[in-house]
Amino acid sequence: MPLHEKKNNIIYVSTGLNKEEGLLLFKYLLQVAKDFKDYTFIMTVANRYINTKTKQKNNVIMADYIPNLRNKLIDCAAYITYGGYNATVEILKSRIPSIIIPRQDGQKMEQFIRAYTFEPYNFYKVVNNQELSSIGKTLKKVLCDKPKKFNFKLNGASESANVIKKIHNE
Numbered sequence: 001m002p003l004h005e006k007k008n009n010i011i012y013v014s015t016g017l018n019k020e021e022g023l024l025l026f027k028y029l030l031q032v033a034k035d036f037k038d039y040t041f042i043m044t045v046a047n048r049y050i051n052t053k054t055k056q057k058n059n060v061i062m063a064d065y066i067p068n069l070r071n072k073l074i075d076c077a078a079y080i081t082y083g084g085y086n087a088t089v090e091i092l093k094s095r096i097p098s099i100i101i102p103r104q105d106g107q108k109m110e111q112f113i114r115a116y117t118f119e120p121y122n123f124y125k126v127v128n129n130q131e132l133s134s135i136g137k138t139l140k141k142v143l144c145d146k147p148k149k150f151n152f153k154l155n156g157a158s159e160s161a162n163v164i165k166k167i168h169n170e
Contacts, residue, residue, distance in 0.1 A: 011036070011139075013043040014069065014081045015101065022149035025132060029080070032136040033060045039077055040141075042066060078142050083115045083126075091124055097142045098124040099135065140157060 015025055026043070032040045037059060045062040055062045066072065073079055073096050081087040083100035091098045099132035112128075119126045125138045 008077065009039045010072070010076045011039050011041045011078045011080065012066065012069065012076050013041055014066070014079070014087065015044070024129070028132045028135055030057075030060060032139060033058065037141065078139065080139075083111045083124075085110075085114070088114055088118070092118075095123075097145060099138055099142055100124050100126050100129065101132075101135075102126065104129055137168060162166055 003169065004119055008016060010061050013029060026045070027039065033039075035060050039059060043062050044066055070090060073090055075150045076096070079087075079091065079096045079098040081091075081100060082099065082103050088100070090096065091100075098113045100111075102115040105139045117166060118124070125142055127138050
C-alpha cells in the first residue's frame with residue numbers, strides 16, 4: 001500500500017453501529033461534523049439503522065458498506081476507527097491521519113490494548129469512550145499534523161518466507 005497523500009476532504013468513519021457505544025459515537029460525530037463543514041464524513045452504519053443503501057445529512061453520508069475502503073484511505077483527510085488489527089496495520093503502513101476509538105465492551109480488549117500500546121509513538125490519536133466530547137478537538141489536531149515518519153518495517157511475512165526458503169535450501 002502506498003504512503004498516504006491527502007487529495008480530498010473525506011473523513012472515513014469505520015466503526016459501525018452494532019452496540020450502544022457505537023450509537024453514542026455516532027451522536028458525537030454528527031455534532032462534530034457541523035464544525036467541519038469543508039469535510040465530508042462517510043460513516044458505515046449497520047443496516048438496521050438506515051432504510052436505504054446510502055443516506056446523507058449535510059456533510060455526513062451514512063452507508064452500510066464502503067467498497068474498496070482500503071484503497072480509499074490512501075488519499076483521505078482522516079480515518080476514525082475502532083482500531084482492529086487490519087485497520088491499525090493500514091494506518092501504520094500508509095501513515096493515514098487517524099483517530100482510534102478502541103472498543104471496551106469487556107470481552108474484547110485487544111483493540112484497547114493495541115491502541116494504547118502504540119499511542120506513545122504518536123502514529124495516531126486515541127480517544128476512549130469517556131473522552132468522546134473531545135473528539136472534535138482531537139480531529140482538528142489530526143487534520144493539522146503532518147504524517148509521521150516510521151522507522152520500522154512492516155514486511156514481516158515476506159521476511160519470514162525468505163528465512164524459511166533459506167533454511168529449506170540449506
